[in-house]
Amino acid sequence: MATTTTFEAVRAEALFASDLQSSQCPARGEIRGAVAATLRRMGVQGCAARVAGEFGDHPETAVARMAWALAEVRATYTGRRHRPMRSIAA
Numbered sequence: 205m206a207t208t209t210t211f212e213a214v215r216a217e218a219l220f221a222s223d224l225q226s227s228q229c230p231a232r233g234e235i236r237g238a239v240a241a242t243l244r245r246m247g248v249q250g251c252a253a254r255v256a257g258e259f260g261d262h263p264e265t266a267v268a269r270m271a272w273a274l275a276e277v278r279a280t281y282t283g284r285r286h287r288p289m290r291s292i293a294a
Contacts, residue, residue, distance in 0.1 A: 218242040219273040221254040226272045
């Protein structure tokens with residue numbers, strides 16, 4: 205299990221709070237842009253507050269969105285070539 209750094213946590217919260225959706229399959233550049241724009245618009249505390257609100261109001265969907273956001277942030281900012289796999293229905 206990977207340890208989450210502060211930078212990863214802040215970026216994941218910003219991606220979580222952004223308008224990007226996992227169904228869009230965003231490219232790394234889109235993820236970087238969304239993280240930067242959301243941090244500029246909301247700030248670190250604003251992103252954390254949005255995440256906390258979603259976990260309080262919709263925990264069943266917030267868990268999946270945060271898992272997606274963290275995986276995307278790790279793949280985007282660490283330079284890993286492997287991105288989270290999606291199941292494809294036959």
